[in-house]
Amino acid sequence: MPEVGVAEQAGVDAAGRTRPSEDVVVVLPSAVILLDGATSADWPAGPYAIALAAQLAGRLTAAPEVSLVEHLSGAIRAVARHHGHTPGASPSSTVAIARWDESTVEVLVLADSPVVVFHPNGEHTVVADTRLRDLRPIPAERVAALRNSEDGFWVAEALPAAARRAVVRDWPRAEVTDLLMASDGVSCGVDEYGVLTWPSALDIAGTAGPFAVLDVVRAAEESDPDGERWPRGKRHDDQALAWVDFSPDRT
Numbered sequence: 388m389p390e391v392g393v394a395e396q397a398g399v400d401a402a403g404r405t406r407p408s409e410d411v412v413v414v415l416p417s418a419v420i421l422l423d424g425a426t427s428a429d430w431p432a433g434p435y436a437i438a439l440a441a442q443l444a445g446r447l448t449a450a451p452e453v454s455l456v457e458h459l460s461g462a463i464r465a466v467a468r469h470h471g472h473t474p475g476a477s478p479s480s481t482v483a484i485a486r487w488d489e490s491t492v493e494v495l496v497l498a499d500s501p502v503v504v505f506h507p508n509g510e511h512t513v514v515a516d517t518r519l520r521d522l523r524p525i526p527a528e529r530v531a532a533l534r535n536s537e538d539g540f541w542v543a544e545a546l547p548a549a550a551r552r553a554v555v556r557d558w559p560r561a562e563v564t565d566l567l568m569a570s571d572g573v574s575c576g577v578d579e580y581g582v583l584t585w586p587s588a589l590d591i592a593g594t595a596g597p598f599a600v601l602d603v604v605r606a607a608e609e610s611d612p613d614g615e616r617w618p619r620g621k622r623h624d625d626q627a628l629a630w631v632d633f634s635p636d637r638t
Contacts, residue, residue, distance in 0.1 A: 389487065391419060392630040394597035396605070398572060398623040410570045410627035411436040411480075413444050417451065418486040419629045420444060423500050423570040425542070427478045430470075435478035438466045439543060447486065455484050455495040459543065460550035467545040474535065479544035482553065483568045485631060492563045492633075497553040498542040501574050503585045504558065505565040511585055516541070516554045520578075565589055566631040572624030576604035580617055592630045601626045 397408035409424035409432040420443050424432025442462035446453070459482060466472065481498035494502045494514045501515040518540035522530050533539025541552035567589060576583040582603055583591075591599050604626065611617055 388416075388635060390632045390635055392592065392597045392632070394601050394626070394628045396572075396598075396601050396626040398625040399621055401621050403622060407433055408625040408627070409433045409436055410572070410625040411440045412568075412627050412629055413440045414629070415444060415447060417488060418447050418484065419566075419568060419631060420447075421483040421500055421568045421570065421627055421629055422543075423481040423498075423572075423625065423627065425479045425481075427476065429476060430472070430478040432478040432480065435466065435470075435472075436480045438470065439463070439480055439482075442466055443482075443484065447484075451486075451488070455486060455493055455555060456550050456553060459484070459495065459497070459553065460547040463543050463545070463550060464547040467547075472545040474545045477545045479534065479542045481570070482543050485566050485568060485629075487560060487563075487633075490560055491557055492560050492566070493555070493557040494566075495553050495555050497549065498540065499571045499574070501569060503567040503569075503589075504556075504563055505567075505586075505589060506558075506562055507564055511589075512556070513585065514554055514556050560633070564633055566629075566633075567592070568629040568631075570625060570627040572626035573601060573604055573628045575617075575619075575624070576600075576607060580604065580607045582607045589630070592628070593632075597628045597630050600628055 411422045413420040422436040424436035426432040446458040481500040483500040484495040486493045496516050504512045535546045541549045
């Protein structure tokens with residue numbers, strides 16, 4: 388059985404105040420779910436991410452034969468109906484799911500919570516949805532209007548069809564040694580700050596534990612408290628990292 392390690396740490400809001408994390412990680416016997424919620428004007432993201440994670444966990448457990456896309460679509464629909472959410476006026480969340488059985492490892496990514504798959508030959512594959520990141524030159528208020536649209540980006544919110552825009556990959560289980568799943572409060576250490584690479588993040592997780600990876604990113608942000616080197620909306624984002632180690636399969 389694979390071993391799973393998880394590290395989570397709350398960030399701060401734009402004013403620098405501490406608040407509960409809006410990232411959610413759920414570990415199941417044969418899957419890991421990682422969500423990064425985004426608050427809307429009227430709805431907080433934390434409860435939305437928790438509700439969506441609960442729906443996904445129940446569906447993955449009850450019907451392992453159903454595709455990840457179908458599970459995500461059904462979960463989005465169920466949460467929207469139960470809470471009265473409507474497209475464009477609701478909280479949203481990124482989605483990263485990894486699922487495995489005796490023969491296959493599957494990955495789904497929607498919005499900016501990447502999954503990194505490591506292979507026995509020492510190479511790695513980054514499964515990422517870059518559509519939101521690609522919009523960064525556009526003012527934030529315009530980006531919000533492009534949510535779940537053909538010219539914008541796709542995210543879990545109140546539109547079940549967004550699930551069909553997810554990035555989905557799979558590999559034979561023998562071709563996967565490890566997985567890293569990260570919210571953007573961790574992946575920024577690779578993609579923006581350059582203080583980590585994905586192989587170095589895996590090395591740190593393996594030698595010092597997943598929380599040590601979070602610490603590297605936080606240390607970089609503490610060295611740039613005003614966002615002069617790395618412009619950002621708040622000093623610290625929420626952080627979530629899951630490490631799935633398949634090496635026990637080979638012992």
